[in-house]
Structure formats: structure tokens, C-alpha cells
Amino acid sequence: MRLLQLHSDFIEYEPIEKEIRDAEDIASKSKVRLEDLVVAFVAVENGDDESVAKAAVDEIKKYLDTVKSKKLLVYPYAHLSSDLAPPVAAVGIIKSVEDFAKESIDQVYRAPFGWTKSFNIKVKGHPLAENAKEISKQAEHEHVGHSHGGEKESSALKAEEKLQSFWYILQPGGQMTPVKEYKFKKQDSNLQVLSNYEITKNRTVNEQPAHVRLMKKLAIADYEPASDAGNMRYYPKGRLMKSLIEQYVTRRVMEYGGIEVETPIMYDTKHPSMESYFNRFPARQYNIASDNKQLFLRFAACFGQFLMAKDFNISYKHLPVKLYELTRYSFRREKSGELVGLRRLRAFTMPDCHALCRDLAQAKEEFRKRFELSISVLDNLGLSSEDVEMAIRFTEEFYNENKEFIAELINRFNKPVLVEMWKERFFYFTLKWEFNYIDGLGKASALSTDQIDVENGKRYNIEFVEEDGSMKNPIILHNSPSGAVERVIYALLEKSAKVSKTGGIPSLPLWLSHTQVRVIPVSQDHVKYCEKILAELTSSQVRADIDDRDETVGKKIRESETEWVRYAIVIGDKEMNSARLVVRDRSEGKQREITLQELIDEVKAQTKDKPYLPLNLPQRLSTRPQIMV
RNA sequence: GCCUCGGUAGCUCAGCCUGGUAGAGCGUUACCUUGGUAAGGUAGAGGUCGCGGGUCCAAAUCCCGCCCGAGGCUCCA
Incomplete structure (x- = not known):
């Protein structure tokens, strides 16, 4: 529940018309004027119940005592929240707030629910006159959370902070050295940049990235002020470039065995298999309300493909099954300060290929193929292994049991690689690698990536029939052979900027x-x-x-x-x-x-x-x- | 989201400090030029100086709020 309390000289409000079907009936539509009171604007959110109403009243009472007022107006105000409870539930909670309030407060009034109202308010000018609170169910004991930082933090976000990483450099041949002891050679300079970038988080530059100027100058893409930040417009040349990259990557994935599908771009937050996955990730999605549903825009193709695969009838003989989709778009509501040109966007085009595998042995075999595919795709797009740095992340347990497999990947890449190792598995994957492009300002951005996911097969209830007739959950690989298409363009432009900086002729493939x-x-x-x-x-x-x-x-x-x-x-x-x-x-x-x-x-x-x-x-x-x- | 800097013609930018008729180059339009491997010439059109408010006789210029962008912080499954 969101609560905004205003100590006011007066408020005047007038019901105009019913805004929703479930609006309550009222006796009179005449203007109401109340003087010298506390106006409590209230938005009831999903999951709120009587206990929240009670906690809210405790909070309101405390506030009334503080400002020495004895008059209260409870004013339903939906605009305080983007996670509103359904109206039928909300009106009940609002009434509970009113009822509980009457037990301890002299004069309690309430504005009608579900009506468009005009209002005129004069807030007193003292420091305590305005007060915002967020009250949630789990905060029952302490009753309230302060409005700042009130955004629901997912369990992932909290736990991630506690997660400790150990950093190494893994060389071809299998030698693993802690980063602090590793002597970077001249040809490792980009790897060193990546290491510093990931570990020390020291990124001091004060320049506009080169590709931003180039994407405008070459009429590829530009900002669109009429949209949300991070949603770009693509001019004819940029659109053509994107189409070609999209077609190329799609063809390569299909040659590898990917089956192309298309899935919706928005999903119901309340869908049972969505909720658990969803709550593990930071609240960084676009939310959309539609009738009584709370929807969010996909931030990857995972959901759509998993929900689809769940309904497939799969035998171990069919595995690995490789589903592919090129998402135009995937959406991530990155913080505004994090958005940069084509490097970091809120809407981007992502090839995403999942492979459902029978067991770890099959997953590893498939993983090798996709590693080759990714190297080849990136190379053909104009970014060779020389242009990218590899990072690989795994749990200690996975490393100990699969040293040779990991060494094999590093040998194939044929350059030293940054390693991040965790004591315990926190994320849904046991192993993940990515190729990073390091730009002229020393910024690292992930392009291709693949992961071994041991959790979502079960979470989404994806099953296949094993040889012995039992039902099993597959291991799922998550591969993007090129990374986001926009980011490929970013890397190509940054690469050509590097060329012209050293006196060469910048160009595109x-x-x-x-x-x-x-x-x-x-x-x-x-x-x-x-x-x-x-x-x-x-x-x-x-x-x-x-x-x-x-x-x-x-x-x-x-x-x-x-x-x-x-x-x-x-x-x-x-x-x-x-x-x-x-x-x-x-x-x-x-x-x-x-x-x-x-x-x-x-x-x-x-x-x-x-x-x-x-x-x-x-x-x-x-x-x-x-x-x- | 927070901090710093920026937003002036379609584009790139000057003017702002020190308030007093809104500027340049490119592009565009018309005319001249009919050309040989990185900018031919002349003339014209083009502006809510990001938006809103304030101070002032007077605001692009000073002050406040907001929007958009860049960089940093943070973040990047």
C-alpha cells in the first residue's frame, strides 16, 4: 500500500463521474469542503490485506499525533502505484482503513472510490506537512518501510550483494592464476582492461563514445526524444544493416539446427511459472496494465520459449531440441544514467537460442558446437577473436568436476581468459561465458554468450520421457551467438573509430x-x-x-x-x-x-x-x- | 535513481561570464556554371534560443522547476 499524507489547511473535492465499472455508488455528487485536516491519499496494491490496512491506520494515527490533528480524510488515489490491486479488493481494503481509523480518530471522512474527482488542496507549509510511506505485508512487524528505496527488491538483488567472487586468469593449457598475481603482457592489454572493469569497477572517462557520433553521421540510428530513453530510431541505412545482420544470424542458427519460433513480447506477472523466475531478478522491466492484468515486457526470449517447450511432448530421442527466436524487441528498463548510444539500450534485438539437453554430457557436447558457432558468427560479422575478450564464470564445484571441458574451451579461444568463480551456485546456471568488446574508452560490453542452466527446466515444468519411461527435466543452454544486434553495430563502429584513430581508413564490412x-x-x-x-x-x-x-x-x-x-x-x-x-x-x-x-x-x-x-x-x-x- | 556538464536554424556550433535588433559554416531553394577523382559562384528562405515559471523597463543571457542528452557513481541476470 502506498500512503501520501498531507497536513492541509483545506481540501475541496467534487465527484465528476464513475471511472471504473466497480466504482461504489454514492448518495450525493455535491462538492465537499473540509478544513484543517490530514488528507491521506491511499493506493491499494496487489497482495495488500486487512493487516496492511491495520498497519496503515497505525501509521496514520502516529502522523496525526505528530502534527496534532484530529481530522482525517481517506482519499483513494490510484496514481501512487504501478502495482494496483484489483478494484474489488481495493475498495474493501480502503473501507477497512476507514473503519479501523474510526476506532482511534475523532473525525474520519472518506472520498468515494472509483470516481473521477476534481480536487483543490492547500498544504500547510511546515516541514512535516508532507509524508509518504509504503506499507507492505511482510513488513508487518515493523509496520512500515520508508518511501525512499521503497521499490521492491528482488531476492536476487539482495543476495547478489553478498555473493563473493574469486577472480583468475585462465590461460590456454589450463593454468589458472589469481588476477592479482597474473603478469599482463602487452597483447593482453584489453584483457587487463576487462579485468579492471569487472573487478575494481574503475571506469574514469569523460568523453562521448565514438560510435554515438558515427551512428548519427552515417545515418544509422539516432535518439528518439518522443519515446522512452534507450528506444532508438533506425534510419534507412541502419535498418538495412540490422536486417542483414538479423538474417545472417538467423540463417546460421537454423543451419546449426535451431527451430525458429515467435512468442509474445508481454507476459502476465501473476502467471504461476513466471512469478518465481521473475522475483529472482531486479525490478527492471516495463510494466503495463491491461484490464485487471499486470503485464511486463519480456527482457529475453526465455519465458516464451520455456512456456512453449512445456507443452511439447518430448522423448529423450528428440534431444537436444533447439528453439530459436530473434527478439525484436527485448526490453530492459535500465537506469537512465546507464544508457549509452547503441551500447546500452532499453529496447534491443536479441537472437536467443535455447537447447534442451538430456544430461550434462549431452549439454557439454552441444555447448562445444555453440561455442564454435558463436566464434564463427562473430568473425563473419567482422569481429574476430582478436577484437574480443572472453570471460568465463562458474561455481567451484563445476570447475573441479569439469576442468578438462573448461580448458578445452579456453584452448579453442586461444587467448588468456578472465575467470569469475563462486563458492556456491546462486544463479540458475553453473557455467557461463561471454565475449566482450572493449571500446576506445575502456568500456566492456558483452556480445556472444552461452550458459548451462540447471534450474529452469524444473521451474517451467519442461519434461521429457527418459529411456526407462520416467519423466525428467532437461538441462537448458542459453546462447546468443552474436549478442544484441544493436551492440554488434556499436562494436563495428567503435572498431572503425579505433582504426581511424591510428591513421587508418575507417569502414564497415x-x-x-x-x-x-x-x-x-x-x-x-x-x-x-x-x-x-x-x-x-x-x-x-x-x-x-x-x-x-x-x-x-x-x-x-x-x-x-x-x-x-x-x-x-x-x-x-x-x-x-x-x-x-x-x-x-x-x-x-x-x-x-x-x-x-x-x-x-x-x-x-x-x-x-x-x-x-x-x-x-x-x-x-x-x-x-x-x-x- | 544520484552528482557534474550540456540543449541556440535540418546538421555542427559561436553568442551567455558583463541583460539591450539572434549569428557562422554545412545543408536546402532559385539562378549562373557543364564539370575528370575530397567542398565552383551569387542570391534567398529558414529560429517559440529544450519546456514552464520568476526577477527586470528589458531575458538566449540572471534565478527556480521540469524534459532530453553526455560523462561519472551505481548497475549490467
Whole structure:
């Protein structure tokens, strides 16, 4: 229950109309005026009962004594809480508050429940005139919790603070050294950054991250002030880039054996299998009220897939079963101060693949495949093992029983790895790894990840029939082979910023570039011929456009450079009378003379095995709305 | 959420300290120029100076509140 008490000179209120069906009937709709009193605004929340009403009255009485008042108005006020009890229950509790109050307070009034009311209030100007409290059922003995920090803390949040971690560096070959004793070499500098980042939490920088400027300059994405923070808009080039990454990751997961499904983005907080899972995590979700249901927006694909898998009829012969979904979006209500460009969002696109496994042996076998898949997917997206640092987390028990398995993963990664070890299992997983991108400001962000989950099979009542006919809960692996799609773009942009910082030419992978080839006519007389070339490129599935604006060649070249267009071909009289083209290759900063077919082959070779989508803007630059730059 | 800094034309920013007619570059529109590998020329349009309140004869400028962003703290299953 939420309680806001105001010591007031007067209040006037007037019932206007019934707001909800369950509103109580009242005798008169005339304006009510009360003077020199305490107004107690009350919101009844889910789970509140008579004992809460009693505790609230004790609290109110204490407050009335403090401000030396003997008059009380109980005023139902739903807006104090986002976790309201159903109206039928709430009206009962409100009446209980009124009844209990009458036992110890001289004059008790109550405003009607369920009505839209207008009110006019004058609060006294002394320091104690305003007082907010949150009263919850479990706080019965102490009766109240102060309104600040009143947010319900999940058990996970509390326990996490107590959880002690032991940090090591694990090298290929299996040698594990406490981080404090490990001598970082020059090539380990990013791992050192990651270690400091995770352990000492020392992160002092005072700059805007490079990718934020680039995502705007390249017209990929931008903030959307009309939405909630951390919900971005994606411009045509960004949307195309995201589509391509999404298609690529999805195809790779399906080739691995993933079965694509789609599940709802919102779930009932009160659903039995949801509640226990839900309460283990910090209250960091978007809440939505719909009729009498309290819904929340998913923060991962787990729920949907688990709820679905629960209804499958599974035999041990079917295992492992791999369910896959690309969530657009997953939502996490990160604290406002934590949001950064495309690195940390409140709405993001997450490939999420769960594998239901028969036992630990099968889980480990599957885990290896997914490790390979993740390395390969990330590499193909343009982020190799050199660009990322690995962290692995496990319980002491798991480590002791699976040393060889863990060493195998480290050897495959072939670089020293940061280890976090716990004495006891607190989370639902026994083993988890992730690849982190370390950006120019020394910030670490997780991309790919996989976990061995030994808890949710049971929690969600997912079962399979074992060979002997018994029912068992599977071990579940949680893999995102690429991490959030937005974060992949963040890493690619940060990586190119690093390149330009060291004097190189920043670029994006060719298959993710909006324009792969730009055709530039010297004058309007050449436009027609250019369009023929353009048609050939397009029919060969090369994304090409034409700068047919009335500008100088120099300017058009300059703009193709600032847009990071890889190939530019200038077409004038010379080219119209020759089979060869002069191609400007941005990666070399030089011009080359080749045929159109050779250019097409060159582009195709570099985009082999990658998805293709057509241009997402008009081909003619003269008809293209300008976005940014 | 808390602390610090910022928000001025579509974009990047100056002006604010010390109150007195709202500026530049890019982009855009029109015209001239018809071009050969990183910016051709001239002219015009374009503003609720984030929003709301206050002080003042007068507020982009000073004060208060709010919104949005950046960085830090914290957090990141």
C-alpha cells in the first residue's frame, strides 16, 4: 500500500463521474469542503490485506499525533502505484482503513472510490506537512518501510550483494592464476582492461563514445526524444544493416539446427511459472496494465520459449531440441544514467537460442558446437577473436568436476581468459561465458554468450520421457551467438573509430554497407549511360546508386568518401567509349582500371555467403531525402 | 535513481561570464556554371534560443522547476 499524507489547511473535492465499472455508488455528487485536516491519499496494491490496512491506520494515527490533528480524510488515489490491486479488493481494503481509523480518530471522512474527482488542496507549509510511506505485508512487524528505496527488491538483488567472487586468469593449457598475481603482457592489454572493469569497477572517462557520433553521421540510428530513453530510431541505412545482420544470424542458427519460433513480447506477472523466475531478478522491466492484468515486457526470449517447450511432448530421442527466436524487441528498463548510444539500450534485438539437453554430457557436447558457432558468427560479422575478450564464470564445484571441458574451451579461444568463480551456485546456471568488446574508452560490453542452466527446466515444468519411461527435466543452454544486434553495430563502429584513430581508413564490412558501388556521371550527358551500368550492377545483386545531382565531380567524390562508400566509379566521355572503368577503391585510396564484370566479381567475392537485400533508399541521389551528415 | 556538464536554424556550433535588433559554416531553394577523382559562384528562405515559471523597463543571457542528452557513481541476470 502506498500512503501520501498531507497536513492541509483545506481540501475541496467534487465527484465528476464513475471511472471504473466497480466504482461504489454514492448518495450525493455535491462538492465537499473540509478544513484543517490530514488528507491521506491511499493506493491499494496487489497482495495488500486487512493487516496492511491495520498497519496503515497505525501509521496514520502516529502522523496525526505528530502534527496534532484530529481530522482525517481517506482519499483513494490510484496514481501512487504501478502495482494496483484489483478494484474489488481495493475498495474493501480502503473501507477497512476507514473503519479501523474510526476506532482511534475523532473525525474520519472518506472520498468515494472509483470516481473521477476534481480536487483543490492547500498544504500547510511546515516541514512535516508532507509524508509518504509504503506499507507492505511482510513488513508487518515493523509496520512500515520508508518511501525512499521503497521499490521492491528482488531476492536476487539482495543476495547478489553478498555473493563473493574469486577472480583468475585462465590461460590456454589450463593454468589458472589469481588476477592479482597474473603478469599482463602487452597483447593482453584489453584483457587487463576487462579485468579492471569487472573487478575494481574503475571506469574514469569523460568523453562521448565514438560510435554515438558515427551512428548519427552515417545515418544509422539516432535518439528518439518522443519515446522512452534507450528506444532508438533506425534510419534507412541502419535498418538495412540490422536486417542483414538479423538474417545472417538467423540463417546460421537454423543451419546449426535451431527451430525458429515467435512468442509474445508481454507476459502476465501473476502467471504461476513466471512469478518465481521473475522475483529472482531486479525490478527492471516495463510494466503495463491491461484490464485487471499486470503485464511486463519480456527482457529475453526465455519465458516464451520455456512456456512453449512445456507443452511439447518430448522423448529423450528428440534431444537436444533447439528453439530459436530473434527478439525484436527485448526490453530492459535500465537506469537512465546507464544508457549509452547503441551500447546500452532499453529496447534491443536479441537472437536467443535455447537447447534442451538430456544430461550434462549431452549439454557439454552441444555447448562445444555453440561455442564454435558463436566464434564463427562473430568473425563473419567482422569481429574476430582478436577484437574480443572472453570471460568465463562458474561455481567451484563445476570447475573441479569439469576442468578438462573448461580448458578445452579456453584452448579453442586461444587467448588468456578472465575467470569469475563462486563458492556456491546462486544463479540458475553453473557455467557461463561471454565475449566482450572493449571500446576506445575502456568500456566492456558483452556480445556472444552461452550458459548451462540447471534450474529452469524444473521451474517451467519442461519434461521429457527418459529411456526407462520416467519423466525428467532437461538441462537448458542459453546462447546468443552474436549478442544484441544493436551492440554488434556499436562494436563495428567503435572498431572503425579505433582504426581511424591510428591513421587508418575507417569502414564497415562491405555486405553491411548500404551503398557498395556509387556511379558518378561527369555531367548530365552521362547519366543515361550510367544508368545502364547501374542496372547491370543491380541485376548482379550489387547495391549501387547514382549521384545524378548537379554538382562537381570533386564534390560527389568527397561525399562518397564521407559516406564510407567503398567503390566509386566516375563515368565521362572516356568511359563511354571504352570497355574499362576507372574504379576508385576507398580501402586503398587509389584508382584502378578494371572491367565492370571484374568489379562485380570483386564485390561478390567479398560478400559471399552473406545475405543480400536491395538498396533501402532511392537509387538516384537527386531524389533522396537527406538524413544527417 | 544520484552528482557534474550540456540543449541556440535540418546538421555542427559561436553568442551567455558583463541583460539591450539572434549569428557562422554545412545543408536546402532559385539562378549562373557543364564539370575528370575530397567542398565552383551569387542570391534567398529558414529560429517559440529544450519546456514552464520568476526577477527586470528589458531575458538566449540572471534565478527556480521540469524534459532530453553526455560523462561519472551505481548497475549490467
